[in-house]
Each structure stands twice: as C-alpha cells, then as structure tokens.
Amino acid sequence: MSPHNTNADPPASKPVTLVCVLEQRRYRPGDPAPEGYLAWHEWAEAQHKAGLRQKQCGRCGLWRYPQQLSTEVLRWQGKTARGKTVQQEAPVCSKCAAHPNGKTTDQARDQHGITP
C-alpha cells in the first residue's frame, strides 16, 4: 500500500520577474551633446549608429559630430614631410567659432603634424 505520494508536488513556484532597470535616455541623431560622461557616451553611440562620424576641429583638436561643427572651415597650406605642398582644411566646432580669439591655427597645424 504505497499510493502516490501526493506531497511530491513542488510548491507552486512563484514567477520570478527580473527587471533590469537601466535608466537610459534615448538620444537621437543630431541631438546636441549632453553634459556628463555616461550620458555623452550614450549620446555618441546613438550618433555613431546613425552613421554620423566625428571630425576633428581644426582649432581645439577635439572630435565633433556634425551638429557640433560650425560652418567655418579652416584652410591652410602645409608641406608634408617629403616637402610636398598640400592644401589642408579642417572644420571648426561651434564652441571655437563662438570664441574666435581662442586657439590659433598654428596649434591646429601642429596637431596635423605639418610644418608650414
């Protein structure tokens, strides 16, 4: 006489819901850059996924997405290490364009490794 042990049923398992709450703001391509390190990286990822690519500002040397660049473009003539004259141009970011007396183009030339 050993009927089925009706106590073998496992206790009703409570559904366990794991919710991973990531406070993530969604940035869209073309959004202005946010303040803050983590926010900036999320924003930059959104820009990159959208196909936007950074360009180096000719004045401050920082890499900027198109929406951070002004319409100003630096143009100058330089020479390569082999003595070949080349036309150089670099965009100017909005911050630099707003402060024209900031850094000089000489600094930009140095960053491009070209001697005038």
Ligand SMILES: [Zn+2]
């Ligand atoms: Zn700049």
